[in-house]
Amino acid sequence: MKLFATILKDVRILLRDKMGLILMFAMPVLLVIIVTDIQSSTFDVVGKNKIDLLICNKDTGTLSKELIHALDTAGMFNLSVIQQNANDKQLADEMHAKDIIAGIIINSSFSKQIAAKAKATASKALSSFGLEGDTASLDQRTAYFDLYYNPVIQQSLKFSIKGALTSAVQIVQSKETLKDLYFSINGKPLPDSLQQQLLENNTSIKEIPLSSNNENVILNVTQHNVPAWTIFAMFFVIMSLAGSIVREKLSGSFIRLKTLPTNYFIALLSKQVTYLKVTFLQAILIFAIGIFIFPMMGLPALHLPHNIFALIIVTLVCGWCAVSYAMCVGVFAHTLEQANAFGAVSVVILSIIGGLMIPSFIMPDSFRSLMMLSPLHWCLQAYYGLFLEGGGLKDVGTNILSLLLITVLLQAIALLELKRKKLI
Amino acid sequence: MQGLAIKIEHLSFHYKDQTQLFSDLNLSIDKGERFGLFGPNGAGKTTLMSLMTGLISFTEGNIQLLDHSIKTKNKQVNKLFGFVPQDFSFYEELTPLENLEFFGAWSDLNKQEIIKRSTELFEILNLTSVKNKQVRKFSGGMKRKVNLAIGVIHQPQLLFLDEPTVGVDVQTRQEIINYLEKLNETGTTLIYTSHQLNEAEELCNKIALIDEGKIIAFDTLDNLLVKYNKENLEALFVDLTGKTYKDQ
Numbered sequence: 001m002k003l004f005a006t007i008l009k010d011v012r013i014l015l016r017d018k019m020g021l022i023l024m025f026a027m028p029v030l031l032v033i034i035v036t037d038i039q040s041s042t043f044d045v046v047g048k049n050k051i052d053l054l055i056c057n058k059d060t061g062t063l064s065k066e067l068i069h070a071l072d073t074a075g076m077f078n079l080s081v082i083q084q085n086a087n088d089k090q091l092a093d094e095m096h097a098k099d100i101i102a103g104i105i106i107n108s109s110f111s112k113q114i115a116a117k118a119k120a121t122a123s124k125a126l127s128s129f130g131l132e133g134d135t136a137s138l139d140q141r142t143a144y145f146d147l148y149y150n151p152v153i154q155q156s157l158k159f160s161i162k163g164a165l166t167s168a169v170q171i172v173q174s175k176e177t178l179k180d181l182y183f184s185i186n187g188k189p190l191p192d193s194l195q196q197q198l199l200e201n202n203t204s205i206k207e208i209p210l211s212s213n214n215e216n217v218i219l220n221v222t223q224h225n226v227p228a229w230t231i232f233a234m235f236f237v238i239m240s241l242a243g244s245i246v247r248e249k250l251s252g253s254f255i256r257l258k259t260l261p262t263n264y265f266i267a268l269l270s271k272q273v274t275y276l277k278v279t280f281l282q283a284i285l286i287f288a289i290g291i292f293i294f295p296m297m298g299l300p301a302l303h304l305p306h307n308i309f310a311l312i313i314v315t316l317v318c319g320w321c322a323v324s325y326a327m328c329v330g331v332f333a334h335t336l337e338q339a340n341a342f343g344a345v346s347v348v349i350l351s352i353i354g355g356l357m358i359p360s361f362i363m364p365d366s367f368r369s370l371m372m373l374s375p376l377h378w379c380l381q382a383y384y385g386l387f388l389e390g391g392g393l394k395d396v397g398t399n400i401l402s403l404l405l406i407t408v409l410l411q412a413i414a415l416l417e418l419k420r421k422k423l424i
Numbered sequence: 425m426q427g428l429a430i431k432i433e434h435l436s437f438h439y440k441d442q443t444q445l446f447s448d449l450n451l452s453i454d455k456g457e458r459f460g461l462f463g464p465n466g467a468g469k470t471t472l473m474s475l476m477t478g479l480i481s482f483t484e485g486n487i488q489l490l491d492h493s494i495k496t497k498n499k500q501v502n503k504l505f506g507f508v509p510q511d512f513s514f515y516e517e518l519t520p521l522e523n524l525e526f527f528g529a530w531s532d533l534n535k536q537e538i539i540k541r542s543t544e545l546f547e548i549l550n551l552t553s554v555k556n557k558q559v560r561k562f563s564g565g566m567k568r569k570v571n572l573a574i575g576v577i578h579q580p581q582l583l584f585l586d587e588p589t590v591g592v593d594v595q596t597r598q599e600i601i602n603y604l605e606k607l608n609e610t611g612t613t614l615i616y617t618s619h620q621l622n623e624a625e626e627l628c629n630k631i632a633l634i635d636e637g638k639i640i641a642f643d644t645l646d647n648l649l650v651k652y653n654k655e656n657l658e659a660l661f662v663d664l665t666g667k668t669y670k671d672q
Contacts, residue, residue, distance in 0.1 A: 256527070
């Protein structure tokens with residue numbers, strides 16, 4: 001009866017706190033939509049869409065044209081070629097004007113250099129076969145081309161562009177070496193059909209994402225973002241729950257509560273039950289948006305894990321951990337300002353070190369051990385185990401146990417502090 | 425009605441890092457009394473009330489409420505008394521009915537008892553027409569009445585009132601005082617503190633004046649006025665506590 005009456009009181013107060021509801025429901029929804037949309041565009045630049053590449057070809061030979069052809073057929077770039085006599089400043093201006101993130105100036109000696117290198121390689125090969133070849137000298141002092149790039153692009157994208165350029169140069173050079181070898185041995189040019197056959201790229205890579213249940217899993221920006229921002233939303237209940245505890249402690253009603261024949265523990269239990277329901281509703285709302293609204297916005301739809309029972313358990317455990325953290329902060333905070341400021345900042349910090357905002361695999365080693373202390377990390381791993389790896393409860397057991405351990409610790413700390421303050 | 429409502433024996437208390445406020449304080453209040461505790465600001469009235477209601481704990485001496493030691497049986501004793509603090513001690517987001525539902529449950533009442541008592545109290549205190557409106561929209565006087573209703577929902581044998589009529593108009597004050605008198609007639613002992621000395625004259629039949637942690641006068645109002653040859657409580661108060669400010 002007491003617990004029910006207290007839950008009813010907390011729910012009524014919560015439903016009348018419009019700002020609290022906005023913070024707990026509207027803000028995370030906006031956040032997940034905006035971040036997923038932005039990241040989707042970024043992923044498209046890296047993955048689906050081609051990268052714009054501006055080319056200034058100062059070389060008059062044929063090999064630079066072959067290089068441009070190789071880059072074109074690589075499928076990674078949208079090529080734009082500017083006039084031959086443009087200088088680096090004009091190239092940079094053009095990149096700025098057209099919002100192009102990378103550009104190259106092919107040096108005037110490109111064809112000569114590639115030809116010389118091909119000849120030298122062919123001669124070396126002939127010598128190793130016991131045949132005599134030309135001993136051409138190799139001048140490697142000049143770079144084949146200069147790469148210009150917008151400094152805002154990520155290192156990984158820069159590496160991708162450099163890799164694609166290197167690969168295109170390799171193709172041109174290999175072709176030239178083959179031609180030289182064939183001519184030196186047969187005394188006639190390499191036939192086009194043979195050249196095609198020899199250089200044909202048969203490399204085929206089958207991509208297989210790791211999956212716990214050997215089923216196909218869907219990897220996209222939605223599957224990554226929706227669980228991550230759901231966790232963030234759950235922990236953001238701190239803004240309402242910690243504030244509610246502090247408000248109650250500071251208000252006159254708390255004085256009266258202390259004189260009544262009921263332990264304040266009931267009030268804390270009620271708040272936990274109420275806000276656990278809130279975190280569960282947040283998860284349902286954000287998942288529903290991922291499933292139904294995202295496709296309408298042109299974003300990939302969220303696919304729920306096949307094991308819904310495991311999803312419910314993980315959501316409840318994450319929610320309870322978030323609620324326990326908020327309760328702990330509320331018990332220790334002396335003012336509403338303390339609770340709000342510490343609550344918001346600490347959740348952002350915990351989400352950063354937990355891998356919600358920065359992928360954990362790019363974190364330095366020192367941060368990886370720190371990451372283990374963030375409950376949000378364990379929440380994220382548990383959700384990823386279900387959403388991305390298609391796992392079940394057994395697969396995320398370690399994460400659930402870690403979360404329960406942190407939750408029990410937070411509850412114990414909060415209760416000890418209440419005991420110390422003689423509130424329970 | 426026989427017996428003691430409150431018995432304070434050899435009570436000593438001081439706040440952390442402060443000088444002794446009460447030293448060997450003794451006080452007895454009979455059941456059924458309308459007891460007024462008065463004194464200048466900082467005299468120790470609120471502290472004494474907090475000690476009697478268990479809001480502050482003490483180490484030396486003993487306080488008994490209706491024969492129960494407040495030190496050892498805190499939650500048991502809490503069922504016996506009601507408390508109407510000076511601050512509005514309820515949830516302004518809730519309606520009077522929702523507040524009474526919650527505080528009634530915390531006072532160990534069941535649902536039927538809560539409904540019965542709420543209806544009675546809303547009738548007596550003229551709150552029936554606003555029982556389903558959020559308290560935050562109420563006037564100060566209406567809030568005072570809600571504050572009082574919560575304190576008496578469980579029909580306590582002993583009621584502590586800390587400035588129960590501060591900031592209300594004459595009509596509301598009279599309404600509250602009338603209700604408190606009726607409540608006392610049904611056997612509830614009232615422990616009352618206020619700066620409204622004319623109101624205290626009307627309500628209280630026993631008075632204690634407290635200054636600097638010591639009880640400097642304790643008797644019925646009539647006896648005290650005769651003893652000190654004063655016209656009213658205000659004159660007596662100024663005579664015994666002096667004219668200088670005490671809360672500096």
